[in-house]
Structures are given as structure tokens and as C-alpha cells.
Amino acid sequence: MKKKELKKDPYNVIITGVGGQGNVLASRLLGNMMVNNGYFVTIGETFGASQRGGSVMSHLRISKKSVWSPLIPKGMADMVVSLEPIESIKVMANYGNNKVKIISNTRPIYPVQVIAGELQYPSREDIETTIGELTSDYTFIDATDEAIKLGNPILGNIMMIGAVAGTGILPFDKKDFEKVITNYLPSDKIDANIKAFEIGEKMVH
Amino acid sequence: MKVLGATELKSNVLDKDLCIGCGACIELCPYFKTYRGKTAQLFSCDLKEGRCFAFCPKIEVDLDELSSHYFGKPYEIDPVGTYLAIKKAKAGKSAPSGSFQSGGTVSALISYALSKGIIDSAILTGRNGNDLLPIPEIVTDAAKVASYGTSKYTAAPTLAALNRAVKEGYQKIGFVGTPCQVTATAQMRLNPTSIEDFIDPVSLVIGLFCTWSLDFRVFSEFITEYAKPEEITKIDIPPPPAEIMEVFTGNGKIEIPLSVVRETVPSSCDYCIDMTSEFSDISVGVLEGISDVNTLITRTERGQKLVDEAVSAGYLEIDDIPDENRKHLMEASLNKKKRALKRLQEKGLLNTEEEDKCAILRLNDDALKNMTT
């Protein structure tokens, strides 16, 4: 599973979601694991007003050779990890191509205009059809639902990282995760996070 | 009647300075509020049809529809509208005494109706002690009625209290108001937005005479040059040819030329054809030349019945109206009608044809033709 070469150099991952879902933490964790395994990593992030209900996007460039731009060029995403289902559609418009691997959470976070009854949020089927038009390689994961079972919906982002590990595409595994997680969270939260990672890993199989 | 929504109400009435602040749109919902005499829309509402538009007396008032419903015939341009009798009247010995504008007729009728349970509540307009701000109130104690006796002269959102009374479940409401307010009440009673299980909650409408009213904010500022608002006890406008407004304070009487006072009249009043509240059960006003007697017009059966009973019970004294007074009343009322109709026609606000525009008034062409003859 681990210690493979990168499928492509640089390998471009976009982690996307809504402000407050732990998007930034997820990208840091993944980035740190890659750095620890000897890779150059560049992460480009947009946050700030995003906490106030806006979309968030992290671009990760993983490379054996050098540092790359914090923004992925158009159409060059290789993997999209979506903490919120419709965010992946937005990302694909600018950075997608028909070979992208999409791993998406299923739990919607409704924009205010949807909550207010003004805009339509697409149905689960509609989202799946739309993503199917953009790429043939996609997996949906009920990360939030599983995270709630574990005790906290915020663990959804860790589950998604576990899912990425489960695909075997990037050279990292649970041991790498255990090493980095201790730098980011207090000790009483570690176990739940590792559990979340494990569940995520299994969900892609 | 053509019923649209809050958006059209705002653009056609509020934004065009036609709002008279009658309160018809207040207390129906959170969007319209009244403050110091002015009606404001707090937020936009996108409903296609609303009670606010339907009740408003300054937009899409179908006079034929009202006349058919209340009087069984299309609208005719009579000087004082449809009526059964015109008398002179004043409060009788049995009526509670108070400080009245003139004859105390309205107070007598209302306190009688309340004490006999003909109405379960009365919508009256009081006054804030510190300034001239009229305050609409729901009154259920007959003994308190007499304290509402003086005319308020500035436009008041009295219908806000009517709407509140309806919400609170009163089912035999007695309403006292000006012609525009009476028109709004008449529209409301038709159930124009087809509310399910609607029962008319208004058992008595007493309309007042009105030639024009005063904008509260403009008048409040204006009057401070002459007197302190909290010291004003009564305001009166004696009949022509006086051409003055009398302002009574603790220190005596101040006279202000009407020509100056007229600058505080809202432009909305220019478009009003109704001097005597034509859609009421009973209309009451001054009797020119005699200070403590009213003119009394009865229009409906239930209005006549109330008057007769009040007379029998000693609450009211009536007599025949002198011919001179009757003639002057007709003239004055018809003049107001003609002036307003002319202005409405000039501004395209009468029987407006265009799809996307609204009229203030609609009435049949025959009535208009007959008027000019």
C-alpha cells in the first residue's frame, strides 16, 4: 500500500468544503504526512470570510522533485476530496478533467439562500448524475453520518483523509497519521481521530 | 377589486406620497409599522396578493363593488352618499358627560352600544398627553368613552387598533373613523383576499366628516411656533367665513390663518372624494353655526336602529336639521367630490386602464357622466 511512487509528479489534490468543516486541518495533516515521507508539498488555501458560510478550497501539490505553485493550473486536478457534495462540482468547473478521482462526503450543508427557500439544492441523485458527467471515477462516503455515530460531526474530515489512504494512491498510511495527529490535537482527542481514520479507510473498499 | 401585494402598495402609495397613515395595513403582519404618524415598510414582501393592498383606501377602491354590497346599487355621485335620514343631534341626559368637540353624539352612541353589548369593543382614537400624537385604542369600558371626545385633526392610524382587535378575537367591533378609514373598513369587511371561514367582525361603523386632515409630523413642528403641544387642550376649525384655526391652551385661544395651516395638509387628501364617510352605518359631523350640536346621517338599517334606541334611552337627542345647514352640507360635500375627481382624472388615477398601473378609484362611467350635468 505505502511507499509507492506518485502516480504523477506533481500530484494535485483539492480538498474542498464549507468554512468550519475542518478543511484546513485536513490539508495540513495530509501535507505533513507527505513531507514526513520525503516529498515536497505546497498547499494553497483560501480562508477568511469563508468562516461566515462560504466555500473553502485547499490545493495540495505533492512532488518528489520541487516546490510548485500554491494554485493548481486549470484542468489539472488529479483528486478532489469534497467534504460537502456540491463543492466538488464548483471545483471541477475550474480545475477538473474527466480523469479526476472524486471522493465526496454525502451530507449537505445548505447555503443560506437554500435555507431561506430561494435556491434549489440538488437531490442526491442529481448530484451523483452531475458528478458522473464530469468523471467516471467517483466514490460517495457518508462521512458525517459515521462521524456523528463516533460522537462528533467534525470528525468527518478525518474520515475523508482515511478514505484517501484507503485508495492507496498516495504514499501514506495509518502509522503516518498517528505520528502527525499528535502535533495538532490534545491527547484526549487522539483515539477518536484514529478511529475515524480507520473507518474512512474501510469506506472506500 | 384588483388585489396586488406589498410591493405594489409601496410603489403606488407609499413612494408616491399618497399614504394617509390610516393604519389599514398595520398589525396585519410584521412588515408595515406606524411611527409618529407615518407608515413605513420594514422589509420587502413578495406575496402577489396581500390584505395590505386590499384594505388600503388609496389604491384600487372599487366604489361600485362597495356600493352594491352595502347599499344594493351601483355608485352614484350623490353629494353625501346613500342615506336614510339627516338630522341634527346631541348627547342626551343619560349619556356620560365629557369634553366634546361639539355635540358629543359619537361618544353617546358608542357608550350606549358598549353598555348594551351591541358592540364588544370600540376602536377610538386617543391622544398622547405630551404631544399631539393620536393613539388608536381598543376601548371596552363604556365609562371611558367620553374621554375620547375631542377631534384629533392629524391623520391617525386608527385601523391598526381595529386589526389588532380582530387578531385578539373581538367579534362585534364598533369603529369610529374618518372617511378614508371607513372606506378601508368597508373593503376589509368584503373579505377581499378570500380568507377561509371569514365572519365580518365589525358590528358598527361610525364615520366622521372630514374635508382634509393634517400630517402629524409636519403639523407638530409647525404648531410649536404658536404653542407648546403639551399645553393644547383642544383644536377647532370654525365654519366659513372664519378661515382660521383655533388652538385652545390653558392660557386662552390662539388663532392661526387657515391658509398657513393648509400647508400641513397631506397631498393625499387632494384625491379624496368623500367628505361624510359614505360607507358607514352612521356619519357624524359638525352643524355649522351651532357649537354644541352635530349633524347626524343614518345610512343603514342597523345604524338607524341604534340611533332610535339611543334616543329612547335618553342617550341622544335628535331634531330636524335646518334647511340652510342641509344645503351647505350638500354643497360643501359635492364641491370636495368634484375637486378630487378632477384631480384624479388629471393624474390618471381614476379608472386607470393600463395593465401595469393602478387606479385609486374605480366607478362606473354613468355616475361620472351624471355628475357633470
Place this chain on the structure above:
Amino acid sequence: MSFLVDGKKGNKYLLMGNEAIARGALEAGISVAAGYPGTPSSEIIENLAKAAEERNVYVEWSVNEKVAMEVAASAAFAGLRSICTVKQNGVHVASDFFVHLAYSGIRGGMLLILCEDPGAISSINEVDSRYFAKMLEVPLLEPGDFQEAKDMAKWGLELSDEIKSVIMFRSVTRLSHASGNVIIDSLPSVDKTAYFDCHGPVFSDRGPIISAPVPMMHTLQQNKMKKVAEIFEESPFNTYRGPEKPELLIITSSACYLYSIEAVHVLGLGDRVGILKLGTTWPLPPKLIKKHLSSTDNILIIEEVISFMEENIKVLAADFAGEIGVKKFYGKNDGTLPSTNEMNPDILVDALKNVLGIEYTPVPEEYEKNARILAFTKSPNRELTFCPGCPHRASFWSINNVLKMDNRGGFVCGDIGCYTMAILPTGFSTVKTVHAMGSGTGTASGFGKLRQFNMDQPVLSVCGDSTFFHAAMPALVNAVHHKSDITMVILDNSGTAMTGFQPHPGLDYNVTGEKVPSVDIAEVCRAIGARVEVRDPFELEETQNTLMDLFQDTKGAKVLILKQPCSLSPERKGKKNFEMSVNEEICIGENCGCNRLCTRIFRCPGLVWDKEKKVAHIDEVICTGCGVCASICPAGAITKVEVQ
């Protein structure tokens, strides 16, 4: 935290640009760091605060950028090394001091670290403040990646200490908030002694510090700049990659360096196009520029935001034209690159395609077109909104209601913070002008004096608690002293919320967690002479009655403090005051009498409209239990039950 205090040279980390800058400053042995919160700069001070004790650094969130720069400069006057961190417009707040500091010089080392926001992702301007370096004649450094962010911060402080002049260090969002590999160096001793050596003769470097006599000090500074230009000729932070005689030379700086590498790689132009990356962008090293300009006839200059470098290089090109010939320049001035908004690799790819006549489509046109249509139709936009339970929503609800009822066209002069969003529906569009910190009350002070020109409209300003200390106090003094008829509404949510909840003088703790005296806003306003009222914005009726009362008082400036902590603050986060619920039987919904007031107008994300049942309901996960919506429901269908 570990990367801040790790002493082992050669250790590898994945660091955010701001973290790398903080690390670089520590490696240079700074003793003082001061700043004012401003995206994208805030993490530098936050990180240094974590290491403050262990590395013996005094770290401060100053009341505004001018004072922050003054605080940092004092350390440099006392022989220490210091940094001041600001966002792009923060330099302008500090500029009066900066103008004088540039000539007065320092006795230690000091970096003014400027984190700019091209494209205004978190600002309402995208000013390019590099011009300060040229205007004031101080050196300017621009790191091109994360390793350089650290290395150049360290080197910059050493250089500053050598020439005894403040140096500008400029980063951008895509470096400050991006992350990359950084190898750390060793940390110096933390034993420092400060002494302001000022009792010697005037005009000596042991006397007073002043920028006068001006022509003399100005000349001294220009001499320093000449020396710096020579140092810059040899700087390892100006790098070249590509062929010896490139068909096209790209000259770039900052984040555009990484975009340039990316664009050249994507188009496969590595053997045709050279990239000259400048880390020292003022003064430009003339010999180096001349050397590279002579290697080609075509030059493309890409930078953030204005054509600062482009113009400066063209000046040198004009000077050298006799020797090296006339060159063709591409950039912002000729339209090859857009002259507004931030750069990215795709913009440069398009520019290279045009200049070199190359065909390139990353993705088939059909795919791209379809993907955009799907994004538009299937992916509803995320409107910016106040958080659930935000006190601003309640405050602006009351302000809107009172302004509308007053009915004279009253308006709110806005200011900088989360409440800037009150220009949008989330704040009922009550705010009608926004400029800089404190400008709300300043412009209101002016509007309030226009009564003599028949202006009847009530004038309000809004101002946050942090903004109050930053810049609004003088504006309030102005309004009171000049009897300006305004109502200043201070939205006191106990922190600097928009930038990440930093402390400010209104609180009793500072950035390193120490207990400190707080300054009472109400007392300050009373001392200034305003009539002051304090209310809880969650009590809607009381707030509105107070506002109406204040409107009637036309004697001068009044202050209404609406005090309620931010829903993300430690006091409130995760704690519900009430359990909220909607009684579906009573809910009027979209009918006349309500028309979804709570979900359509109030728009708290915790209130959801159920399209099937045609009633509102509460999302218990999102709702923070503030209780305000219960007060606005016309049917009384929303209930609140106190949480024990």
C-alpha cells in the same frame, strides 16, 4: 508550536508562509514583535506569541498599525531587533510614522512585514503598498516561496541591523496563507540587553533619533540605499533559471515566481523561456538587471498587483538603451496581463500563449463549457452571512426597524469588521458606506453637520470594539466637540472577530494570555462627553426603544453600545442559552401575515424552510440557542426553553 522553538538546524517542516516568517524572525533573534490583526498577516504575531516566553520575545497586538510600528521601532532604537506586521492598508495607517522613521534611522534591526491581499479576498481594497519603499527610500524584500519567507526574514533583519534602517518585507496571501517545505536553521541566544543610547551629541549615532535636518538625513538615507543596491547585486535571493539566451525573459517576484515555474512547465517552454526571480525589488540592482536585459529582446514582467517592478525596470532599460538596445516589454501596461485582481498560473499561461503564439487547451472546450454550466445550475452559491447567533444580526435588525419607522431616509456609515457585511441582506442592507478603520464615525461626524443644508436624514455609524480603539476615538471626539448630530453604535462583541478573535484593549487579557487592565469603552465615551447608553442587542424591543429615543435627541453625538459576545467567542462557543423550536401548528409560513419572515428576511442559518410542510424549523446542529428568533416571529410560533 514545535517548529518555533526547535533548535536543530536542518530539520524539515511543512510551514505556512506566515509561520516561516515567524520562524525566520526568531532565527534572527528578534526581541519585540508588534502588529494589528489584518488578514493575511495575523498568524505571524499569533505564532510568535506562542513562543514568546521560551524565546524571550515581547509580543503585542497594538491598538493600531501606527502604534505597532512605533512600538517595534522603540525596540530598534534600543539596539534590539524587531518586527511590525500589517496587512496592505495597515502601512497607510502607519505611514506618518514610517515617513519619519525612514530618515531618522534605527540603532538595531527592524522589518516592516507587509502581507498584501491581491484580489481582495479578505479586504475591500487591493492597494499595492510596495510604492512606500520607493517613496520613502527604504529597501524592499519579496520572498518567492516558503523557504525564502524564512530565510529572507532572517537575512532582512541582519541587513537592517547592518545599515541601521528599517526594511520593508512584502508577502502576499498566496505565500502567507499557503504552505510549503521549510528547512530550519539554528536559533540564537535569547539573552538580550536593551538600552536607548541617546544622550550623546545631536546628529551622532549616540544622540537623539530624529529625521531632521531633513536634507542631511535624506542624503544619508540615499547613501544607505546605494550601499544596499550593491549588496543586492550579489544577493542569493535573486535567481535565474532557464537558457543563457532566452527567447523570452520572465521577470517576476513573490508568489508569481511559483506561477511562472508552473506556466513554463505546463507549456513545456523550459528551453525557450528564462525566469529571473527578484527577491530584492527596491532598490533594483542595476548591473544584474542590465545583464539579464541584454540576454534577450523580449521581456514579460509578472507581479502582484500594480506594475511597480515593470515601471522600475523600464526606467533602467531606458537608462541602458544606448548600451543594450531597445527592448520589447510585455506586462500589465500593455494589456498582456490583467491590471487588476490577483495573478495565477492560468493567467500567465494565457499570456505566454499570446506572446509566443502557442496553442494550448488544458481540457477540451466541450468539457469545460459543460462543467461551468453544471457548476452554475447544480451548485447554488454560498451567500456571505453572519454566523448563527451573531449579535450583529440582532443589532442590525433593530437598526433597520428603527430607521424605517423613522422614515426620513436615515442610513448607517459602516466600518471594518464582520459587521461590514451589513451592506448585504445578512445585515438588512442598512450600511451605506464603508472605507477604512474608524471611517464610519468620521464620515458620520461630517454628515451630522449637513443639517444646515436641509439634510434631514438621521445619521448613524457602526463601529466594532477593536475598531473603536484603533481609529474611532478621535472621530467621536470630533463629533462631540463639533456638536454633530449622530448616533454612534458600538458593536461590542468582546474581541476582534473577523480576523480570528484576537484580544484588544477592551479585554482584560493579551495575546500571551496574561491578565492586563482593560479600558472601559463606555467610560471613555462618557469622558469624551457623549451621551452613552448600553444595551444587550438580543433584547430587541429595549434596543429599538433606546434607538428611537436617541434619534429624538438632536443636541449632539450620542453613543449606543450594544454589548453581547461573538458566537465564536470562548464564552459562547458550543454553549446554548436556549433550546429553540418551531410550533408547526401556529407557524403562518408563506401566507399573508408572515411570508416567512424568519427564513426569508432574518436569515439565520439555524432557521430552515421546509418546502414540503410549508413551515419553518430549527436546525439543532447549527442553532446556537441565542433566542432572538423567538422575538421576531409574528405568530409566536418560535419558542425558547432555557438550558440549565
